[in-house]
Each structure stands twice: as structure tokens, then as C-alpha cells.
Amino acid sequence: MDEMTVTGSPRTAGVLPGIILLAIAGYFGFVVALAQYYGAALSFGLPTGAQAGIAALLGVAGALYFLIADDVRSAPKFAFGLIGLGVVCFLVGSYYGLFVAPPESYMGEVQRIMYVHVPSAWNAMLGLTFAFICAIVFLFRPSWAWDARLEGSIEVSVLLAFLLCCQGAIWAKPTWGVWWDWDPRLTTTAVLLFAFVGILALRRFVEDPMKRGVWSSVATIIAYVDVPIVYFSVKWWNSLHQQPSNPGTVSKQFYLPLRMNAFAILFIMTGFIMLRARIAALRLEQELAPPPVSDAEAGETVEAIGEAI
Amino acid sequence: MNGVVTGGWGFVWAAYSLTAAALLLYGVTLITRLREERSRVARERETQ
Numbered sequence: 001m002d003e004m005t006v007t008g009s010p011r012t013a014g015v016l017p018g019i020i021l022l023a024i025a026g027y028f029g030f031v032v033a034l035a036q037y038y039g040a041a042l043s044f045g046l047p048t049g050a051q052a053g054i055a056a057l058l059g060v061a062g063a064l065y066f067l068i069a070d071d072v073r074s075a076p077k078f079a080f081g082l083i084g085l086g087v088v089c090f091l092v093g094s095y096y097g098l099f100v101a102p103p104e105s106y107m108g109e110v111q112r113i114m115y116v117h118v119p120s121a122w123n124a125m126l127g128l129t130f131a132f133i134c135a136i137v138f139l140f141r142p143s144w145a146w147d148a149r150l151e152g153s154i155e156v157s158v159l160l161a162f163l164l165c166c167q168g169a170i171w172a173k174p175t176w177g178v179w180w181d182w183d184p185r186l187t188t189t190a191v192l193l194f195a196f197v198g199i200l201a202l203r204r205f206v207e208d209p210m211k212r213g214v215w216s217s218v219a220t221i222i223a224y225v226d227v228p229i230v231y232f233s234v235k236w237w238n239s240l241h242q243q244p245s246n247p248g249t250v251s252k253q254f255y256l257p258l259r260m261n262a263f264a265i266l267f268i269m270t271g272f273i274m275l276r277a278r279i280a281a282l283r284l285e286q287e288l289a290p291p292p293v294s295d296a297e298a299g300e301t302v303e304a305i306g307e308a309i
Numbered sequence: 310m311n312g313v314v315t316g317g318w319g320f321v322w323a324a325y326s327l328t329a330a331a332l333l334l335y336g337v338t339l340i341t342r343l344r345e346e347r348s349r350v351a352r353e354r355e356t357q
Contacts, residue, residue: 076343083336090329090332094325098321098325105313106312106313106314107314108313108314108315108316108317109314109316109317109318109321110314110317110320110321112321113320113321113324113325116324116325116328117324120328156335159331159332159335162331163327163328163331166324166327167324167327167328170320170323170324170327171320171324173320174314174316174317174320175314268332268336272335272336272339275339275340275343276339278343278346279339279342279343279346282343282346282347282349282350283346285350286349286350286353289353
């Protein structure tokens with residue numbers, strides 16, 4: 001187990017690779033789409049599918065780099081930077097989603113909910129995937145920093161999964177006529193949400209840090225099995241929920257707000273996990289610290305040592 | 310009835326407002342909790 005200290009010398013991980021990965025991802029993710037709105041071609045001739053693929057891969061890689069390179073002890077300036085960038089992207093993406101993008105042919109204005117619903121879904125799954133990675137690393141290479149990252153990623157992903165369910169219910173009412181339906185996609189998502197809420201509750205109830213880390217890691221690995229089930233539920237079973245979209249099935253006019261908000265929530269989620277992991281690390285440090293020795297106890301110890309000598 | 314959803318801006322605003330409010334509130338609680346933990350650690354260091 002590595003030592004958890006706040007005032008020690010934190011590992012200064014270079015963040016440049018993470019910044020480069022996120023910059024390239026952002027370029028192909030929304031800068032190219034933004035330029036297209038105004039008639040400029042900045043895609044280097046790459047087809048839309050390739051742009052989306054590069055943006056998704058490098059965006060995920062950049063976020064994971066920040067989360068893994070972050071030592072949960074240094075000042076959280078990069079976390080605040082990512083959150084600030086995410087807020088700006090969210091404001092711009094929501095402006096385009098609400099006021100610039102046209103309404104969809106059948107769902108009309110209600111389809112605009114997609115620009116917050118789908119990014120929440122993608123990032124909730126990504127956050128839980130990071131929690132899964134943390135759980136595996138903690139079990140095979142125990143380190144309190146990974147336990148702190150596990151707690152942070154689960155809590156932030158639960159928030160996104162909760163928002164996902166609420167946004168979905170708000171979208172379902174005008175399109176399906178009901179707030180909720182026990183459809184495979186909705187049911188498996190609800191199971192996922194409650195499973196990870198249960199893991200957070202487990203972490204609150206178990207006092208021993210080692211037992212807490214191991215039990216919640218094992219529970220995370222088991223609960224994560226539901227993530228691919230959520231994704232494939234619309235393919236495996238008859239579902240009211242639509243099939244997953246891809247660049248070939250989404251109109252060009254809908255790209256920009258969707259991708260911009262996806263990156264916005266990715267940046268915000270990454271920053272939130274980095275902050276939340278710091279809170280968990282500070283609490284762990286307090287739990288793992290040796291109990292303070294009073295002056296009387298110290299005196300008795302000295303006398304006992306003297307007698308023994 | 311032609312299968313096209315009409316209106317619905319209220320639902321759209323509800324979804325966006327809920328998302329923005331939840332993220333904002335959670336962010337504020339994170340900053341508050343981080344400050345509390347840091348000041349608690351600092352207090353404990355002083356008493357030791």
C-alpha cells in the first residue's frame with residue numbers, strides 16, 4: 001500500500017499528453033462541425049465516421065490519462081480547468097441545441113433533449129468503466145489512490161446515471177405517453193443505478209478501509225456486468241427505446257450540439273472525479289493515520305522501556 | 310393525429326434545467342466538502 005499524505009511531495013505527472021489528446025479530440029469532435037456551420041472545411045478530407053471515431057477514441061484516452069496521471073494529492077488546478085472548459089462547451093453546445101439546430105421531423109422540439117440525454121448516457125458508461133478499471137487495479141495492485149479514484153468515479157457516474165433516468169422520463173412522456181416503462185433498456189439502466197448506489201452505501205457502512213476497498217471493488221466488478229447489458233438491451237430484446245445512433249444515422253445538422261455537449265460533460269465529469277477522489281483521499285489519510293499518543297501514555301511508555309532495559 | 314409531436318418546449322427546458330442545476334449543485338458540494346476536509350486535516354496537524 002502506498003502512503004497517503006497531503007503535505008508530502010506529490011508525483012508531478014506531466015499533463016501535456018492529456019491536453020494534446022483532448023485538443024485533437026475536440027478538434028475533430030466539434031471544431032470541424034462548428035466550422036461546417038459557417039461553410040469552412042477543416043476536416044482534412046476525413047469522412048464523418050472517421051472524424052467521430054478519432055474524436056471518441058482520443059477523447060476517452062485523454063480523459064483516462066488525466067484521471068490516471070492525477071495523483072489525488074496535488075492542487076486540483078487541472079480539475080478546475082477541465083470543469084471550466086466543460087461549462088463553456090456546455091453553454092455553447094446547449095445554445096446550438098436549443099436555438100440553432102432544427103426540430104426533428106417526428107419528435108419536433110422534444111428531440112432537443114437528446115443533446116443532454118445522450119451525452120449523459122455516454123459519460124455515465126465511461127465513468128463506470130473507469131470505476132471498473134480502478135476496482136481491478138485496486139484488487140491486483142493495492143493502492144489507496146486507486147480506492148479514492150474508485151469512490152470518486154462511482155459517485156459522479158451515479159449522478160450522471162440519475163440524470164440519465166430523469167431526462168429519459170422527461171423525454172418519454174411527450175413521445176411514449178408515459179413517464180416510465182419497464183422496457184429492457186430502462187429496466188437495466190435502473191438496475192445499474194441502484195446497484196452502484198448500493199456500492200456507495202456499502203462504502204459508507206464499512207469502517208475498516210481495507211475491507212471497504214476490497215468489498216466495494218468486488219461489488220463494482222460484479223455490478224459492471226450490467227453495463228454491456230444496458231448497451232445491448234435494445235438489440236437483444238424488443239424495446240420501446242430507439243437503437244443506438246451512429247454518424248451514419250444522425251443528420252449533419254444535429255452533430256454540433258450533440259458532440260459539443262458530449263465533450264462538455266466529459267470534461268466536467270473528469271474534473272468532478274478528480275475533485276471527489278481528493279476528498280476520498282483526505283478521509284482515507286485520516287482513517288489510516290496512527291492514533292495520537294497522549295503525554296501520559298508517552299511517559300508510561302518511556303518508564304516501561306526504562307524498566308525493561 | 311399525424312404521429313408528429315407538437316410543442317413540448319416545457320419538457321425541453323425541464324431536461325436542460327435539471328441537468329444544469331444538478332451539475333451546478335454537485336460542483337458546489339464538491340468544493341465545500343474539499344474545503345472542509347482540508348481545514349480538518351490542517352486542524353489535526355496543528356493539534357498534533
